[in-house]
Amino acid sequence: xxxxxxxxxxxxxxxxxxxxxxxxxxRQFSSSVYLKKNEAMVKLDSMLNILSLATKAGDVITMQIxxxxxVSAAAVLDQFFTEQLKHL
Amino acid sequence: MYLPEFKLxxxxxxxxxxxxxxxxxxxVKKDIRTRxxxxxxxxxxxxxxxxxxxxxxxxxxxxLQAVILHAESSEAADILEMQIELLNDPQMERDVFDxxxxxxxxxxxxxxxxxxxxxxxxxxxxxxYLKARASDIQDSGNRILNNLGGLQKATPPSFxxxxxxxxxxxxxxxxxxxxxxxxxxxxxxxxxxTSHAAIIARSRGIPAVVGxxxxxxxxxxxxxxxxxxxxxxxxxxxxxEQISAYVLKRQSFMEKLNLLKKLKHAPSVTTDGWEIKLFAxxxxxxxxxxxxxxxxxxxxxxxxxxxxxxxxxxxxxxxxFALYKNVAIKSKGKSVTVRTLDIGGDKQLSYFDIPAEQNxxxxxRAIRICLDKKDIFVTQLKAILRASSFGKFSIMFPMISGxxxxxxxxxxxxxxxxxxxxxxxxxxENIPVGIMMEIPSAAITADLLxxxxxxxxxxxxxxxxxxxxxxxxxxxxxxxxxxxxxxVLRLIxxxxxxxxxxxxxxxxxxxxxxxPLATLLLMGLGLKEFSxxxxxxxxxxxxxxxxxxxxxxxxxxxxMQMEDSAKIMRYLQTMNT
Numbered sequence: 283x284x285x286x287x288x289x290x291x292x293x294x295x296x297x298x299x300x301x302x303x304x305x306x307x308x309r310q311f312s313s314s315v316y317l318k319k320n321e322a323m324v325k326l327d328s329m330l331n332i333l334s335l336a337t338k339a340g341d342v343i344t345m346q347i348x349x350x351x352x353v354s355a356a357a358v359l360d361q362f363f364t365e366q367l368k369h370l
Numbered sequence: 371m372y373l374p375e376f377k378l379x380x381x382x383x384x385x386x387x388x389x390x391x392x393x394x395x396x397x398v399k400k401d402i403r404t405r406x407x408x409x410x411x412x413x414x415x416x417x418x419x420x421x422x423x424x425x426x427x428x429x430x431x432x433x434l435q436a437v438i439l440h441a442e443s444s445e446a447a448d449i450l451e452m453q454i455e456l457l458n459d460p461q462m463e464r465d466v467f468d469x470x471x472x473x474x475x476x477x478x479x480x481x482x483x484x485x486x487x488x489x490x491x492x493x494x495x496x497x498x499y500l501k502a503r504a505s506d507i508q509d510s511g512n513r514i515l516n517n518l519g520g521l522q523k524a525t526p527p528s529f530x531x532x533x534x535x536x537x538x539x540x541x542x543x544x545x546x547x548x549x550x551x552x553x554x555x556x557x558x559x560x561x562x563x564t565s566h567a568a569i570i571a572r573s574r575g576i577p578a579v580v581g582x583x584x585x586x587x588x589x590x591x592x593x594x595x596x597x598x599x600x601x602x603x604x605x606x607x608x609x610x611e612q613i614s615a616y617v618l619k620r621q622s623f624m625e626k627l628n629l630l631k632k633l634k635h636a637p638s639v640t641t642d643g644w645e646i647k648l649f650a651x652x653x654x655x656x657x658x659x660x661x662x663x664x665x666x667x668x669x670x671x672x673x674x675x676x677x678x679x680x681x682x683x684x685x686x687x688x689x690x691f692a693l694y695k696n697v698a699i700k701s702k703g704k705s706v707t708v709r710t711l712d713i714g715g716d717k718q719l720s721y722f723d724i725p726a727e728q729n730x731x732x733x734x735r736a737i738r739i740c741l742d743k744k745d746i747f748v749t750q751l752k753a754i755l756r757a758s759s760f761g762k763f764s765i766m767f768p769m770i771s772g773x774x775x776x777x778x779x780x781x782x783x784x785x786x787x788x789x790x791x792x793x794x795x796x797x798x799e800n801i802p803v804g805i806m807m808e809i810p811s812a813a814i815t816a817d818l819l820x821x822x823x824x825x826x827x828x829x830x831x832x833x834x835x836x837x838x839x840x841x842x843x844x845x846x847x848x849x850x851x852x853x854x855x856x857x858v859l860r861l862i863x864x865x866x867x868x869x870x871x872x873x874x875x876x877x878x879x880x881x882x883x884x885x886p887l888a889t890l891l892l893m894g895l896g897l898k899e900f901s902x903x904x905x906x907x908x909x910x911x912x913x914x915x916x917x918x919x920x921x922x923x924x925x926x927x928x929x930m931q932m933e934d935s936a937k938i939m940r941y942l943q944t945m946n947t
Contacts, residue, residue, distance in 0.1 A: 291760065292699075293699050294702040295703060296497075297499060298449070298503065298506075299448050299452065300449075301452070301455075302448075302451050302452045302455050305455055306455075312452070319542055320837040324460070325460075327460045327461075328459050328460050328461035329452070329455040329459050329855060330456065330459050330461045330462060330488065330507070331461050333492075333503055334491065334492070334498060336495055336497055336500050338696060339696065339699045339700070340692075340696070341698065366747070
């Protein structure tokens, strides 16, 4: 299992547009991806789940990935959280 | 302007898409859905209902795909993409299937229950943006329900010209698919600023008022309606006088809008290629949206007083940090000049007692308080420094009268930096430091002060008041308050000259920066950075892009020879036309 922590710097947090992109990205991999914020942990295959985390700018989230292609999934999602998210 | 008495009922909603419309109401009737109450009998029923749900989802997604092809703006397409994700949402499917298998509900009832739970959950969120997503979920649910065969599909109406659509709520798909070339306004009972209907109305430039509440029932099909998408005012069956007043208002709105459309993305450059930076003055993170909407390139003055006013005690470092960090993040990497606390004078804090003074504006205020109460100052500086690692901040000290204050303030700033370094808290090590130029003694010694700072920002309001020795709140003498007084203009010229001679930036954040009459003159005196209320940016930019710096310089030189401000203003008026 791979676990990584991110501080969300995008001004709008994870709103609808990035959530759409994120779900679509995670779907390309067979690994299960989870997002954790405070006590809540949700599966990343669902837009409803991501939105219900209500992630705001400055929030700290943990991503957990488990599965066969977890290494490549982690790399792609890492790129999403550190780079792409800011522009969405 | 003559404003007639409003005999008729008017209502106030939230204006979410500016513009004024007068048209005929077309009231959308809402479908009423009830549950079937059917309970499934056997395994076969269950499998059939699950299949039925999947098919309905698929058809719904295809419908939206087709709409996306016709979406006019990328905003609209984005919203529909999100709705497709919602339709296909695995969590929603898991919940629906659970109700079908465990609860023996048919797909229709199962979905209705799930959507009710989900919309309630989002409605109860504190964040306005997420609250508004409840209607997206409702909309997706309704679409699937339609395809489950529960309801007949309404054929989209075609509207007569000048129709104002009046609805309980409008789904994004409605706002996109409705044949709205004849629609000139939206009025809804529900919704807020971030509802997708509002976003789309804005992107299509159609005035919209949402969240009218129960008063909404006051509009009947066929009524003539006047609406103001900026203030949120809606008047059913307006009087002729009201219509005339608003027609005028619409004209000036359209003029401004055209200017903004033309200039929003245009670079602020003179015809001979000189860049003039246009910044905005803000008091809160929320103001930034408007700044960028109006084409502002950053913030020339972030007033930090707001957080200190209207409360019982000093805001803590953490509270201040949270606000400044929010501003840093929302400024999207653009430069933000943060002015340290400027209280005293006319801004008093209930929890910080400043004894009555004979001359508050000449008294205990701004940097004078901060240098005296170092704990207040250090707390703010640490919060600003910590936030500086999230954006591009500069720090600016107000009410500087001479070099000693600058050195003291910088020494305290160095101390605050040290504290953070020892605690290993990151901040921008190279954060620029500047001063407000608003006291004549500082202005006249600009050459001596320049080596101590990275920039000057001219505060014309106080500079004018102090150099002319006039209180502009005093009715008897306010006529003397005059930024075009040659004495004031010479001070401004000297500050700009000396700043540039010593290779530091010089900006202006006082009211004169937003006065179109002064734009060419200030450019001619060498000013390269203007900061103003965001709304004035397109007006000032319009002047900049239509003139060259050579002409501005000639104007500057001519004005410097004039002895009287009335003459100067008359001359500038002829130059602008």
